[in-house]
Amino acid sequence: QLQLQESGPGLVKPSETLSLTCSVSGDSISSSDYYWGWIRQPPGKGLEWIGSIDYRGNTYYNPSLKTRVTISVDTSRSQFSLKLTSMTAADTAVYFCARLPLYNNFWSGHIDHWGQGSLVTVSS
Amino acid sequence: QSVLTQPPSASGTPGQRVTISCSGSSSNIGSNYVYWYQQLPGTAPKLLMYRDNERPSGVPDRFSGSKPGTSASLAISGLRSEDEADYYCAAWDDSLRGVVFGGGTKLTVL
Numbered sequence: 398q399l400q401l402q403e404s405g406p407g408l409v410k411p412s413e414t415l416s417l418t419c420s421v422s423g424d425s426i427s428s429s430d431y432y433w434g435w436i437r438q439p440p441g442k443g444l445e446w447i448g449s450i451d452y453r454g455n456t457y458y459n460p461s462l463k464t465r466v467t468i469s470v471d472t473s474r475s476q477f478s479l480k481l482t483s484m485t486a487a488d489t490a491v492y493f494c495a496r497l498p499l500y501n502n503f504w505s506g507h508i509d510h511w512g513q514g515s516l517v518t519v520s521s
Numbered sequence: 522q523s524v525l526t527q528p529p530s531a532s533g534t535p536g537q538r539v540t541i542s543c544s545g546s547s548s549n550i551g552s553n554y555v556y557w558y559q560q561l562p563g564t565a566p567k568l569l570m571y572r573d574n575e576r577p578s579g580v581p582d583r584f585s586g587s588k589p590g591t592s593a594s595l596a597i598s599g600l601r602s603e604d605e606a607d608y609y610c611a612a613w614d615d616s617l618r619g620v621v622f623g624g625g626t627k628l629t630v631l
Contacts, residue, residue, distance in 0.1 A: 436607075443609065443622055443623070443625045444558075444566065444609055444611070444622040445525060445610075445622065445623075446619060446620040446621075446622070453604070457619075458619075459619050460617060460618060460619060485531070486540075486564045493566075494566055500554075500572065504613075504620075504622070505553050505554050505556075505612070505613040506553075506554065506555075506556045506611040506612055506613055506620040507554075507556055507568070507571050507572070508556070508568060509568050509571075509577065511565035511566055511567070512565065514565050514567055
């Protein structure tokens with residue numbers, strides 16, 4: 398059974414860089430049928446797609462976050478990671494990692510497995 | 522302000538049928554698939570409907586999706602107390618070149 402688990406700091410200082418890792422177990426991260434991605438949810442608010450990556454390392458970012466986001470993949474460890482620079486209070490959120498099925502080699506919003514989420518608070 | 526517009530709240534009594542709307546435009550719902558997610562309090566979202574009206578295995582047929590034009594709807598029939606949750610729609614937006622979500626609808630079972 399596929400499982401995704403986020404790990405990383407729960408507290409980040411303003412202007413610093415957030416680093417989160419998602420560990421994938423129960424299925425291969427090297428499948429061409431899926432992307433792997435990050436979605437966040439500020440407390441009490443809605444969902445926001447941050448970005449996605451395929452097993453070859455091709456990345457796709459939310460245009461509104463593109464200048465601050467880097468997503469990478471390590472297939473040997475079955476992990477993919479998120480870096481978000483210049484953190485502010487507005488970046489305080491639960492960060493979810495997820496598996497993103499493709500249809501006709503295109504991802505259009507399908508998210509079939511989610512991690513439990515990792516709360517990241519930005520505060521000095 | 523979300524690109525996809527959902528009513529902030531909806532409600533119904535057990536056994537009733539309720540619908541949740543998701544309004545978009547020709548660059549998202551009008552030309553791409555719609556997905557629906559259910560989020561119970563304190564948990565990660567769960568896929569409820571994919572490619573407009575396909576149910577993942579395990580999702581009861583009380584849930585159905587439709588997409589007339591640039592709007593989509595999620596219908597829940599035979600409402601049950603365990604359906605009380607937040608519901609989000611999502612779609613790819615050709616102009617923004619990314620996936621956008623609705624602001625979410627909080628469903629209360631009275």
